[in-house]
Amino acid sequence: MNTQKSDFKWYxxxxxxxxxQYGDCxxxxxxxxxxxxxxxxxxxxxxxxxxxxxxxxxxxxxxxxESAYTETMLTLSINKNTMEERAFTRQHNGIVKCxxxxxxxxxxxxxxxxxxxxxAEAKRISSDPSVKGYKNMDELKTALNS
Numbered sequence: 001m002n003t004q005k006s007d008f009k010w011y012x013x014x015x016x017x018x019x020x021q022y023g024d025c026x027x028x029x030x031x032x033x034x035x036x037x038x039x040x041x042x043x044x045x046x047x048x049x050x051x052x053x054x055x056x057x058x059x060x061x062x063x064x065x066e067s068a069y070t071e072t073m074l075t076l077s078i079n080k081n082t083m084e085e086r087a088f089t090r091q092h093n094g095i096v097k098c099x100x101x102x103x104x105x106x107x108x109x110x111x112x113x114x115x116x117x118x119x120a121e122a123k124r125i126s127s128d129p130s131v132k133g134y135k136n137m138d139e140l141k142t143a144l145n146s
């Protein structure tokens with residue numbers, strides 16, 4: 001098993017203890033050891049890469065539960081007869097779970113509050129010029145070093 005996968009499994013198994021010790025932060029982890037606790041993901045990468053080679057450590061959000069390492073992506077798909085609301089929950093180690101709810105066309109769609117909130121946030125972010133995006137790791141690394 002590669003080191004990052006092993007470290008991620010260790011992080012998941014120990015998340016509650018880590019949260020009790022470090023609180024709400026981002027942890028740099030290598031070989032099942034916490035290298036540092038940081039206020040942002042970017043700071044964790046930037047500071048840790050001064051001592052460790054990129055690709056040899058992980059930086060993970062430290063939080064009270066699995067929401068620290070999962071993200072939900074919401075999609076709507078419409079075909080001739082149904083509208084389907086799907087929530088894809090991706091753990092940072094690549095595991096994807098799909099939750100679906102189908103509504104027959106003609107019914108008023110009942111989108112969950114989380115879906116509506118995520119759609120509003122996506123719209124806001126897509127038109128907000130102050131939200132910086134990166135096309136690749138080199139761009140991110142350049143931004144971190146500036």
